[in-house]
Amino acid sequence: MPKREERGTLKPNIFIARSVPPEVEAYLGEHCSYTKWEQEDPIPRDKLLASLRDAEGLLTSGGKIDDELLEHAPRLRAVSTISVGYNNFDIEAMKTRSVIGTNTPDVLNDTVADLIFGLMLAVARRIPEMDRYVKEGAWKRGDDKTLFGLDVHHKKLGIIGMGSIGEAVARRAKFGFNMNIAYHNRNRKPDTEAALEAEYLSLQELLQTSDFIVLMTPLTPETKGMIGLGEFALMKRTAIFVNASRGATVDEQAMVQALQKGLIFGAGLDVFEHEPVSPDHPLLHMPNVVTLPHIGSATAQTRLDMAMLAAENLVAALQGHAPSCLVRELR
Ligand SMILES: NC(=O)C1=CN([C@@H]2O[C@H](COP(=O)(O)OP(=O)(O)OC[C@H]3O[C@@H](n4cnc5c(N)ncnc54)[C@H](O)[C@@H]3O)[C@@H](O)[C@H]2O)C=CC1
Numbered sequence: 272m273p274k275r276e277e278r279g280t281l282k283p284n285i286f287i288a289r290s291v292p293p294e295v296e297a298y299l300g301e302h303c304s305y306t307k308w309e310q311e312d313p314i315p316r317d318k319l320l321a322s323l324r325d326a327e328g329l330l331t332s333g334g335k336i337d338d339e340l341l342e343h344a345p346r347l348r349a350v351s352t353i354s355v356g357y358n359n360f361d362i363e364a365m366k367t368r369s370v371i372g373t374n375t376p377d378v379l380n381d382t383v384a385d386l387i388f389g390l391m392l393a394v395a396r397r398i399p400e401m402d403r404y405v406k407e408g409a410w411k412r413g414d415d416k417t418l419f420g421l422d423v424h425h426k427k428l429g430i431i432g433m434g435s436i437g438e439a440v441a442r443r444a445k446f447g448f449n450m451n452i453a454y455h456n457r458n459r460k461p462d463t464e465a466a467l468e469a470e471y472l473s474l475q476e477l478l479q480t481s482d483f484i485v486l487m488t489p490l491t492p493e494t495k496g497m498i499g500l501g502e503f504a505l506m507k508r509t510a511i512f513v514n515a516s517r518g519a520t521v522d523e524q525a526m527v528q529a530l531q532k533g534l535i536f537g538a539g540l541d542v543f544e545h546e547p548v549s550p551d552h553p554l555l556h557m558p559n560v561v562t563l564p565h566i567g568s569a570t571a572q573t574r575l576d577m578a579m580l581a582a583e584n585l586v587a588a589l590q591g592h593a594p595s596c597l598v599r600e601l602r
């Protein structure tokens with residue numbers, strides 16, 4: 272009897288919908304028979320649907336996994352996303368067809384938290400604006416009050432969504448910058464409160480009293496648009512708002528209005544409602560808004576770790592083992 276791996280036809284069929292590092296592809300090749308999308312640009316929906324007819328597994332990093340897709344993929348048993356966020360999973364559609372869904376938590380916590388801290392500092396100390404100022408030859412005097420920003424150290428940081436990444440941000444704030452930590456979360460976290468001297472607040476109290484507000488909840492029906500004009504109006508006029516969760520957790524039009532009216536000092540954004548954001552979006556033309564192209568986890572090492580974890584999840588699921596990162600709603 273040949274060993275299972277030697278009988279190529281017995282390996283599960285998978286489709287790799289985005290490029291992955293060579294070592295990840297090699298690992299998948301050992302355990303699966305695969306076809307893949309060869310280009311760096313995201314796969315168009317029609318091509319994805321056409322690629323799934325025989326697929327038992329799908330490795331992806333976005334795009335709706337919904338009834339339409341599942342109808343085109345009658346043999347699909349598992350979808351593994353190379354991301355923590357899985358708001359692209361239609362959980363009911365997947366449950367109905369018993370399709371497993373996995374994600375890649377934790378391996379990116381520190382990388383994303385570093386970037387969030389970068390955004391906090393960039394907005395508070397106006398770093399991109401000052402960079403342009405020097406490069407455009409506008410630097411005339413050494414001590415100019417118009418260049419002043421806001422302090423980060425010893426200020427109050429309010430985290431909405433104190434999960435794995437929120438906690439990594441809070442640790443940097445507490446131990447690196449002597450900040451006071453407040454948080455609002457679905458549930459209270461006594462151990463975190465003790466370790467970081469963190470204070471649990473209602474959303475309203477957090478918005479009213481924080482100097483920095485970091486939004487880090489997943490995008491769900493409950494969190495969609497959770498920060499709107501009313502929430503911005505509660506914030507301090509000197510507050511800095513940072514969003515690295517998903518664009519749609521914030522009402523973007525309301526954020527534009529809040530910034531135009533001077534309701535807050537500025538904003539740092541890694542995510543947008545529509546990505547890539549349009550170059551004429553008003554948020555891109557405000558000097559007190561720092562914008563990034565959704566690069567929270569974008570370092571070579573972290574992206575490799577995420578892709579490998581996603582590959583391991585997919586192989587485990589297809590081999591009938593429990594994948595380590597089954598998404599909560601599909602457990
Ligand atoms: N910008 C980027 O590149 C990245 C963005 N993300 C986004 O960040 C999100 C969070 O990631 P993790 O910290 O790993 O997830 P997590 O699941 O560890 O933490 C999320 C936290 O949000 C809380 N939460 C959920 N609904 C809430 C609500 N209505 N009100 C208050 N709190 C609520 C949960 O209780 C949990 O503590 C992901 O779902 C993803 O959308 C994640 C990684 C990178």
Ligand SMILES: O=C(O)C(=O)CO
Binds near residue numbers: 356357379567568569
């Ligand atoms: O992991 C996620 O959810 C991202 O947004 C990208 O790393």
